[in-house]
Amino acid sequence: EPEVTQTPSHQVTQMGQEVILRCVPISNHLYFYWYRQILGQKVEFLVSFYNNEISEKSEIFDDQFSVERPDGSNFTLKIRSTKLEDSAMYFCASSERSRGDGYTFGSGTRLTVV
């Protein structure tokens, strides 16, 4: 069964550093998403991406965050200057169609900011 692949599985970074979280969506999917889960809390939507542009973003997704699809296979989330409160599990997801019923989630990247 096709999978969404996220790397690395765990990243530790110092406060103020830039991090890039990488995702390889399912190859025929057109819609891409990032979600975040702070430890012990619910999963929160960050951003959706389609046709090389952001289609929707949440209040969490401020100027420190950016997304990119640099080539035909990768989808990245960049945090420019990490803060302690950015420590969370970040999930990438992709979907074949725009409706919410076709998601496949990756296994996540645990980001720890120290």
Add this chain to the structure above:
Amino acid sequence: AQSVTQLGSHVSVSEGALVLLRCNYSSSVPPYLFWYVQYPNQGLQLLLKYTSAATLVKGINGFEAEFKKSETSFHLTKPSAHMSDAAEYFCAVSDQGGFQKLVFGTGTRLLVSP
């Protein structure tokens, strides 16, 4: 705005007992509804989804959920709990159209005792 409420952050059952995890939703338009399961240190796995077809939805691992519009509920059940069912369960909602993000509940941790 859409939202889901999961009653009970923790539910404890004995192996073989009925599992009932509650989810109530709020949506101004017909929703799609989902249950996801998260095992420790893993990603989100789709258990089942309601997409406006049959109101009783069967999912993987013997779980099922019933969409009740009059009660705005989408409770998850399983007739007989297994030790391997111990995990975190998230209810989520999305609109039926457009680039639709998922809105998650706060999750319910299911504990299964021998």
